[in-house]
Amino acid sequence: MLSKEQNEYLTRVGPGTPGGELMRRYWHPIYTDAQLREKPVRKVRILCEDLVLFRDRSGKLGLVQERCPHRMTSLSVGIPEEEGLRCCYHGWLFDSEGQCLEQPLESSSRNFRDRVKIKAYPAQEMGGLIWAYLGPAPVPLLPRWDLFVRQRGFRQIVGHQLPCNWLQAMENRGDLGHAVFLHGRLFQYDLERKGRLTDDPNARYNATMTDHHKLKDKNVQIKYRPIFNEFGFTKGSLRSDQSEESRTWTVGMNPIIFPYLLAFGPEEGDGRIRRSYQFGVPIDDTHTWHVQYFCYVFPQEVAVPFQDVPPYVEMPLKDENGEYILDYVLAQDMVAWAEQGEIADRSQEQLGASDSLVVAYRNLLKSQIDLVQQGREPMNVFRDPARIDSPELTIPGNEGPAPVRDTMYGAAVSYRENFHKESKGGWLYIDDDADRCCPDRDLIVEMFRAAELVRAKQAERA
Numbered sequence: 001m002l003s004k005e006q007n008e009y010l011t012r013v014g015p016g017t018p019g020g021e022l023m024r025r026y027w028h029p030i031y032t033d034a035q036l037r038e039k040p041v042r043k044v045r046i047l048c049e050d051l052v053l054f055r056d057r058s059g060k061l062g063l064v065q066e067r068c069p070h071r072m073t074s075l076s077v078g079i080p081e082e083e084g085l086r087c088c089y090h091g092w093l094f095d096s097e098g099q100c101l102e103q104p105l106e107s108s109s110r111n112f113r114d115r116v117k118i119k120a121y122p123a124q125e126m127g128g129l130i131w132a133y134l135g136p137a138p139v140p141l142l143p144r145w146d147l148f149v150r151q152r153g154f155r156q157i158v159g160h161q162l163p164c165n166w167l168q169a170m171e172n173r174g175d176l177g178h179a180v181f182l183h184g185r186l187f188q189y190d191l192e193r194k195g196r197l198t199d200d201p202n203a204r205y206n207a208t209m210t211d212h213h214k215l216k217d218k219n220v221q222i223k224y225r226p227i228f229n230e231f232g233f234t235k236g237s238l239r240s241d242q243s244e245e246s247r248t249w250t251v252g253m254n255p256i257i258f259p260y261l262l263a264f265g266p267e268e269g270d271g272r273i274r275r276s277y278q279f280g281v282p283i284d285d286t287h288t289w290h291v292q293y294f295c296y297v298f299p300q301e302v303a304v305p306f307q308d309v310p311p312y313v314e315m316p317l318k319d320e321n322g323e324y325i326l327d328y329v330l331a332q333d334m335v336a337w338a339e340q341g342e343i344a345d346r347s348q349e350q351l352g353a354s355d356s357l358v359v360a361y362r363n364l365l366k367s368q369i370d371l372v373q374q375g376r377e378p379m380n381v382f383r384d385p386a387r388i389d390s391p392e393l394t395i396p397g398n399e400g401p402a403p404v405r406d407t408m409y410g411a412a413v414s415y416r417e418n419f420h421k422e423s424k425g426g427w428l429y430i431d432d433d434a435d436r437c438c439p440d441r442d443l444i445v446e447m448f449r450a451a452e453l454v455r456a457k458q459a460e461r462a
């Protein structure tokens with residue numbers, strides 16, 4: 001439980017707020033390159049600021065204040081020129097640094113033009129995303145996290161603008177236990193209501209519940225702890241029937257990379273195809289752009305088409321009747337976060353032992369906000385070019401060969417390798433998760449099939 005003041009301290013992201021000042025120390029993904037290529041001038045809102053993102057005809061990115069300083073029309077209806085963005089109303093032209101370059105209807109002096117400068121922030125492209133930095137100089141380096149830059153990855157970006165504060169999505173990252181009910185029991189209930197529930201033991205919803213009941217029958221308890229590293233922490237979990245030497249306890253899983261990147265691994269092993277990040281970018285105090293960034297890494301032998309730009313799709317949260325979509329994993333998460341309220345009232349909550357990782361994240365967040373308030377630099381601000389290439393691969397367990405499977409849940413974990421197989425209900429396992437929304441879903445299914453053949457041949461030879 002937090003006091004109302006503590007809750008504000010952690011959740012607010014506007015200019016001048018403690019949390020907003022922390023967030024202004026990081027580069028944030030604000031848009032996708034795929035969308036910007038379709039239309040090179042876009043309105044964006046990030047950390048409570050209304051801005052316009054553009055790519056001029058020379059290919060240069062710009063991120064400037066939304067309002068034209070002449071008579072305040074929105075630059076989002078502007079025209080990208082060879083250099084800079086031109087206001088649609090009277091033609092004032094601004095470059096990526098916000099400097100006014102032309103005032104074509106003014107006959108008067110150059111001085112006026114030179115004195116006009118609008119707010120502008122640095123922006124750059126990485127991994128099919130446009131990243132922005134809204135903080136003080138000197139501008140830090142953009143860390144090249146592994147999946148954004150990895151060679152031979154097939155990328156897909158799926159997202160949704162959620163009507164809630166970013167911390168709700170983030171707290172879910174530490175909430176390992178929720179999978180049993182949100183992705184098991186609720187999943188079953190939703191399919192039951194639609195007449196689609198099957199007894200397929202390999203389906204995610206049944207496998208999760210089977211595991212849960214087995215543990216309950218044996219009176220096995222699970223405890224959690226954060227395992228801190230230089231970028232954040234991995235999530236340690238230990239069943240009461242496991243040894244403390246277990247990798248789930250010593251290495252942990254699903255690194256949280258501060259402030260809000262979640263990486264899946266390392267427990268799934270080095271040979272895994274489906275890798276992804278999830279992140280919830282604070283648009284403002286009550287809106288979050290939640291993204292799942294997929295990077296499928298198929299065996300060398302599988303033909304993977306060249307991607308100029310990773311495609312993006314906005315996932316729906318509700319169906320045509322206005323009802324929540326609840327029959328895949330990420331949708332279940334998004335609905336749970338949104339339904340905590342615009343900003344969850346943490347002064348009313350009652351936390352249990354299973355929430356210890358949620359508390360660990362809050363404490364980490366508070367400590368980093370405090371640092372900025374003291375005029376110091378928070379974690380994960382990169383200034384050394386030698387340290388920005390896939391830095392998280394140095395997290396223990398992320399390097400080296402595939403570890404022996406040693407996971408919290410036995411049956412549920414392998415279904416992601418069976419995405420191309422048909423479940424008893426007649427749909428493919430890929431449709432149990434957000435991967436089903438990927439623009440290239442069918443192609444991904446084909447490549448999973450091809451990968452299985454490759455592996456079968458390798459097994460034959462071995």
Ligand code: FES
Nearest residue numbers: 068070071087090
């Ligand atoms: S309002 Fe933009 S040039 Fe006049």
Ligand SMILES: [Fe+2]
Nearest residue numbers: 179182183333
């Ligand atoms: Fe979840």
